[in-house]
Every structure is written in structure tokens, then in C-alpha cells.
Amino acid sequence: MFNALTIAGSDSCGGAGIQADLKAFSANGVYGMSVITAVTAQNTMGVFGIQDISPEIIKGQIDAIFDDIEVHGIKIGMVSKIESIKAVAQSLEKIKKLPYIVLDPVMVSKSRFKLLSEDATKTLIEELLPLSFLITPNIPEAEEITGRKISNIDDMKQAAKELHKMGPKNVLVKGGHLNGPATDIFYDSVNFSEIKGERIDTIHTHGTGCTLSSAIAANLAKGMEVLSAVTMGKNYVAKAIEKGFKLGKGVGPTHHFYELYRKAGILDE
Ligand SMILES: Nc1ncnc2c1ncn2[C@@H]1O[C@H](COP(=O)(O)OP(=O)(O)OP(=O)(O)O)[C@@H](O)[C@H]1O
């Protein structure tokens, strides 16, 4: 059995963060483990508070896992404070043979709540980008990291090149925030690939980024090469968005178990 580890924040309503990651791991056939960096009080309408976990307990969780278990893939999501980022980087740097790391540089929630402290972007760039096999910024995140405005596919490609210079082996700039087709740009230092997808007309997109990065981490953990892992992850998130559903009063979550429910006759359409 292959496994994957998510290092991220908890989302109390289960649509994003650790909860989305563990569901995406399971649905993509790997055993899921978690290191919680922060707890958010969150629902489909917004984020109402954050409690950061202490650097000691973040390190303690990572050490506990790596002292005992061979990890096959890692996804890093929300790590909101400078001290938390340093704790993650220091713990991971100690590990002799690191598995592939997929970093989703989470900064702001769909409801516009800051999930990364304003002073922490530089630390995220310096400490976590060089450790990453793949980073998956959305457009506002790519703009914040590169300082460039991104309005179209060519801008996404330029940004991917600049992001690559900051240390990650591969870059996926996600196009969910542009108008038109949901095209993501993949760059591996030599070639660009346009990972195409139709835009699905839905408001239920809570946790799309978490779902995608975790599906890709699961695929890498299973030994898939990077472009297949990204393409299959993109197909997975498209289906999860298509089957996204109403939960609460706001932006509902992606659906991770549609196929399983369909096969079991538990349809929820
Ligand atoms: N309406 C949509 N229809 C189809 N695909 C979409 C849609 N919205 C986003 N996507 C895709 O979902 C994936 C996640 O992209 P997105 O830009 O939404 O991430 P994000 O902003 O990081 O998400 P999050 O809210 O979890 O932080 C990308 O592959 C993107 O192309």
C-alpha cells in the first residue's frame, strides 16, 4: 500500500485543507497521514478564526511519522506563520531520502481570508520552494510570488518560468481564477504543457486547489511520472468539481467519492 502525507491546516467544514487532502488521498488509492499546522474555524461562507499549532508540535508530528514510516508522497498546503514554515522546512531538511513534495502555496481562502501572514511570503519562497518537486500556485498566488500581473496564458507561462528559477523542479500555474476555459500551465524547465479543462458552471468550488494538489501527490506516491500525475490529477479535480454539491449556505465542496457512491448505489444527484 502506498501512502501520502499532508502538511496543512484543518478546515472545520471539511471542504478544504487537511480534510479535503485525506479524502483525495483515499479516493486516489493511497493511505493518508496528516501533520496539522493550524486549525481554522471555517464553513462554506468564510473563515472566522485561526489557531496556529506550535512549531514544536509541528516538528513533533513530522518526526513521529518519519521516525517510523517510509513516506511515498507529501503535499504541503496552508502553513501560515514564519515560525511554522521554518519548523516544516527544518524537519524535512533532516530527512535523508525525501519523497516528492507537492507544495500548494496557500495564501488566501476563496472567501478572501488571509491564510498566510503578510510577512511570511518571503520565508515561504526561501524555505519551501527549493524543497519542492512541484508547486501549484493559483493566479493570485503566482502574482504575489513573482510580482507580475497575470491576465492570460502567455503571462502564466512567463510566471511559471520565473517561479521555476526559485527552486522547484516543476511548476503548475492553475487557471481557475481566469475567465474562459480552466487551463493550467505545466512547466518542467524545458517544456510547457497546457493542461486543458472545460470551465464547469458551479459555485461549489470550495477546496479545488487542495483537491488537485493532493490528487497529484497521491499519483506521484504511486510512482506515476510527473506529467501523467498532473494530468490525472486535473481529470480527478474536474470530476470532483462537476459533482460538487450544496453544503450549508455558501460555497459547497468538491465530491471525492462520487464513483464509489455510484457503484454502491448511494447516488446523491
Ligand atoms: N469552475 C471550474 N471548472 C473547471 N475547473 C476548475 C474550475 N475552477 C477551478 N478549476 C480547476 O481546479 C483546479 C484548482 O484551481 P483553482 O485556481 O480553483 O485553485 P485554488 O484557487 O488554489 O483553490 P482553493 O480555493 O482551494 O485555494 C485547477 O485545475 C483549475 O483549473
Ligand SMILES: Cc1ncc(CO)c(N)n1
Ligand atoms: C485550512 C485551509 N487550507 C486551504 C484552504 C484553501 O483556500 C482553505 N480554505 N482552508
